[in-house]
Amino acid sequence: MVFFRFLLSFLFTCLLANSYAQSLSSKLPVAFTQFRNEGGLASDNVSLVVMDTKKGDILFEHRANTGMATASTLKVITSITALDVLGPEYSYTTTVSYAGTVDKSGVLKGDLIIKGTGDPTLGSDRYANTKAQNILDHWTFAIKQLGITRIDGRVIGDDRIFGGNQVPAGWPAADIGNYYGAGISGLNWKENKTGITFSPAAIGRSAIIKSISDDLSYLTIRNEVTTGNAGTGDKVFGFSSPYASTILLKGTYGKDLRKTIEISIPDPAYQLARDLKSNLEKEGITINGVAASAYKLPDYADHIGKTIAVHQSPKLAEIIYWFNQKSINLYGEALLKTIGKEKSHLKTTTESAEYVIAYWKSKLNIPKKDLGMLDGSGLSPANRITASAMSSIMLYARDRNWYTDFHNSLPSINHMKMKSGTIGGVLGYTGFQTSAGGEELTFTLFVNNYKGSSANMRQRMFKLLNVLKQ
Structure with missing residues (x-):
């Protein structure tokens, strides 16, 4: 009897599923x-x-x-x-190392190197362990722990693993200067973007740049954005390309808009090297060399040096x-x-x-x-x-x-x-x-x-x- 009921129930389920x-x-x-x-x-x-x-x-x-x-x-x-x-479980590894020697007085005679493997989350705000300032502070602490007080060399962002910072062939030129069209670098940083806020003026007049999230003083920013009518929103576009020295901003910014516009960074590896250099200097470490991205250094070659710190990305x-x-x-x-x-x-x-x-x-x-x-x-x-x-x-x-x-x-x-x-x-x-x-x-x-x-x-x-x- 039990078997018969089970059979009926099973047949009913099959018929119902078939009906659906x-x-x-x-x-x-x-x-x-x-x-x-x-x-x-x-x-x-x-x-x-x-x-x-x-x-x-x-x-x-x-x-x-x-x-x-x-x-x-x-x-x-x-x-x-x-x-x-x-x-x-796959994850990316970013290493900080140095080439050269550290003498007894704490002087690094050589370059400080950040070597990337393509991690797109480095410096992102989306994860607890990838936030930019936390990473910079961790690396700075590790460098100070070695007793380094001065660097007689450069701070280099090694972005060469993917052939530098590139964009795929066929991407529209109008997209590349904006956050969603940012290039892919061997050493990405803060998702290769930065934020800009504007102060709208009278309709048709220039919308003045109020602030920029990162120090881009090394770039020429041409702002041709004007104030649009209320309700027209964000129609701002950035125009640049990988390793460009100039960013052009065009379009309109609605008069009633209160929004941060995001554009792409032409050289994220350089931006990271520059940010680390600045963070080290704030902590009292003197740096006599410049920040640089390895892809733009024609004579750059891999150096076998001492690893200072390792950053592991979130899992895939x-x-x-x-x-x-x-x-x-x-x-x-x-x-x-x-x-x-x-x-x-x-x-x-x-x-x-x-x-x-x-x-x-x-x-x-x-x-x-x-x-x-x-x-x-x-x-x-x-x-x-x-x-x-x-x-x-x-x-x-x-x-x-x-x-x-x-x-x-x-x-x-x-x-x-x-x-x-x-x-x-x-x-x-x-x-x-x-x-x-x-x-x-x-x-x-x-x-x-x-x-x-x-x-x-x-x-x-x-x-x-x-x-x-x-």
Whole structure:
């Protein structure tokens, strides 16, 4: 009798699950047709794939094998590859050492060197152990503990491991001078950005720079920002490039705005060397040499010296969390280059992207044409990924031992765990959802070259994805 009841319960559960599956499979085409018929989708530039993560079945697909611009949804591919290749426990090491000798009077006759390995979190405010002043104070204390009172040499930021501070090919020039377009250096510092506050004036008149978060007195800053009408917000753009000596600020700053504008730093390794030099001098250590970044020193060569201090970054799982939660492009480019460096001693973004493409060809037999990946963050407007490829990689992640770390890193949007992507004319979402019937789903939805407002298209996409909750 007990067995009979169990059998009935089991059969009922199976029938119910099958009923939900059939219901979802029938609802998706209807919802998708309605989505398309609402207009604004010229040339039908929309792709959607919905998969059952337990069975691997495709429940719905439309233009699944068409390459689409992804914007920041590309970050899930970078995240999953990094977790799979490097492991969730991976961390970066930054070392402070000296070349030369320290005499009995405490004089270092040689250079002080900060050697980076690409850690994107060094000096970031997002983690307790990465805050800039804490790191500078720790290093300063370690140097003083050696009895050093004077340095007859330079303070050098060694940023050469990734070939200096670079930006991926194809990034728009208008993005590079802003915080989200900051270059990726072998020695990153404070996420390679700084903050600027303005004092608005009469509408149309110059908005004066009120303060800058860091000492940039070594740079020429041309401020052409004017005061905009109240309610127009932040339309300020920075224009610079890696190792530039000038930053141009253009655009408008709303009269009622009270916001810190963030721009990229042209040479983060130099900025760090300069900050450490300043911190040491405040503590009474005399430095007779200059601050410098190794990439800009033509005669610079590695020195085997004494290690003074070692900084270990947060673990990769923690880096991935903020990478996806706040969509930090710098983290994506650092992770992509780190994958290439650790596995094949590669330095460039292009080489590392090609490695990732080959990795998924080998792992999941994803055609190379389906992964037109040019960077690790999705900022390049020329990225072209198919919804099928992205969903397959998301499905792969579902059964990995690091899946919980990855899943936790995805933002909650529209009451769904998913990563969004937004650039001009592009919206995308990819994530996971459990239906009312208990089906565990993964999905990827891309819309390119749509007409109308992004806010309206976003709500339409949410309405379509809401079917997965039923």
